[in-house]
Amino acid sequence: MHNRILIVEDSAFHGKVLQDILTKHGFQVKWTSSAEEALQEKIYDYDLILLDLILPGIDGYVFAQNIKRAYPYLPIIAITSVVEEESVSRALNMGADDYIKKPFSEVELLARIKVQIRTRRLQLELLERNKELEIAYEKIKDLATKDILTGAYNRLYLREYLEMYSKGHDNNIISCFIIDIDNFKLINDTYGHLTGDVILKRLVDICKNTINDYGIVVRFGGEEFLIIITELVDSFFLAEKIRSECEKDKTGGFKWTVSIGLSQGTITKDKFLIDSEKLIKQADEMLYEAKRTGKNKAVK
Numbered sequence: 001m002h003n004r005i006l007i008v009e010d011s012a013f014h015g016k017v018l019q020d021i022l023t024k025h026g027f028q029v030k031w032t033s034s035a036e037e038a039l040q041e042k043i044y045d046y047d048l049i050l051l052d053l054i055l056p057g058i059d060g061y062v063f064a065q066n067i068k069r070a071y072p073y074l075p076i077i078a079i080t081s082v083v084e085e086e087s088v089s090r091a092l093n094m095g096a097d098d099y100i101k102k103p104f105s106e107v108e109l110l111a112r113i114k115v116q117i118r119t120r121r122l123q124l125e126l127l128e129r130n131k132e133l134e135i136a137y138e139k140i141k142d143l144a145t146k147d148i149l150t151g152a153y154n155r156l157y158l159r160e161y162l163e164m165y166s167k168g169h170d171n172n173i174i175s176c177f178i179i180d181i182d183n184f185k186l187i188n189d190t191y192g193h194l195t196g197d198v199i200l201k202r203l204v205d206i207c208k209n210t211i212n213d214y215g216i217v218v219r220f221g222g223e224e225f226l227i228i229i230t231e232l233v234d235s236f237f238l239a240e241k242i243r244s245e246c247e248k249d250k251t252g253g254f255k256w257t258v259s260i261g262l263s264q265g266t267i268t269k270d271k272f273l274i275d276s277e278k279l280i281k282q283a284d285e286m287l288y289e290a291k292r293t294g295k296n297k298a299v300k
């Protein structure tokens with residue numbers, strides 16, 4: 001398309017001439033005789049504005065300034081009868097992209113319009129490309145930081161997160177859970193791997209819903225998940241909640257349970273890796289304890 005032009009011109013004579021020329025050359029033209037009338041239009045429907053500077057009511061300078069603020073990529077060509085250089089430079093400073101002087105030559109008018117529309121098309125293409133790049137970037141970021149099956153974060157992101165967090169919150173207390181599905185091998189063997197996958201996803205959903213934005217859920221190993229809680233909340237309560245939600249879950253049509261080991265400690269920005277490894281090791285020992293003493297329990 002790229003051929004819709006809005007004319008703002010209070011002179012009936014010039015307005016008519018412009019309208020006739022542009023219509024003759026295949027443009028879709030709307031002629032308005034004041035800025036106020038032009039503002040009634042859906043501005044974003046147009047590809048270019050031809051703007052007389054001296055208008056009754058809101059003048060062309062102020063109109064150009066406002067339009068540019070709201071629609072930076074919409075070209076404006078000022079029409080000026082004033083011969084003073086002053087008015088041209090003022091119009092360009094206030095947002096016009098180009099100008100033509102009355103009386104204008106048809107050839108020059110069309111040439112200038114084509115340049116503006118060409119630039120606009122390129123800008124719109126760039127904007128579109130930028131949007132695509134942003135979407136691609138988000139996708140790549142997701143692939144690099146998350147586990148595809150469950151949507152939980154991966155270990156790479158865990159490290160990044162801990163580093164980022166400890167920088168901003170040196171010496172803060174965090175909690176760590178390791179969650180492991182009980183007898184998961186048996187679930188796979190009995191109901192199939194796909195059903196096993198469904199349970200993994202369900203577990204992550206339960207975890208996310210339970211911890212809200214208190215922390216993050218990480219897929220730590222096959223059927224083992226790690227949760228970091230950075231808020232000072234009752235983390236044992238949260239772990240118990242996750243455990244009981246899993247026990248009640250009916251997704252697979254059978255009962256499944258998890259065991260959870262908890263630990264708590266400070267994380268410092270200088271040795272966030274050592275600190276977190278210590279916490280994970282402690283949580284792992286508690287998990288072992290939960291498994292050893294009968295499973296389907298949270299141990300701290």
Ligand code: GH3
Nearest residue numbers: 180181182183184185186188193194196197222223
């Ligand atoms: P325990 O109660 O002691 O934890 O017993 P378990 O059977 O859960 O423990 P084990 O570590 O022996 O088994 C874990 C199983 O998890 C084995 C593996 O096939 C399965 N697993 C790991 N990743 C996936 C996955 O992505 N999908 C499915 N369906 N199964 C997985």
Ligand code: MG
Nearest residue numbers: 010052054055
């Ligand atoms: Mg005028």
Ligand code: MG
Nearest residue numbers: 180181223224
């Ligand atoms: Mg395991």
Ligand code: MG
Nearest residue numbers: 180181183291
């Ligand atoms: Mg195991």
Ligand code: MG
Nearest residue numbers: 180181182184
């Ligand atoms: Mg297991």
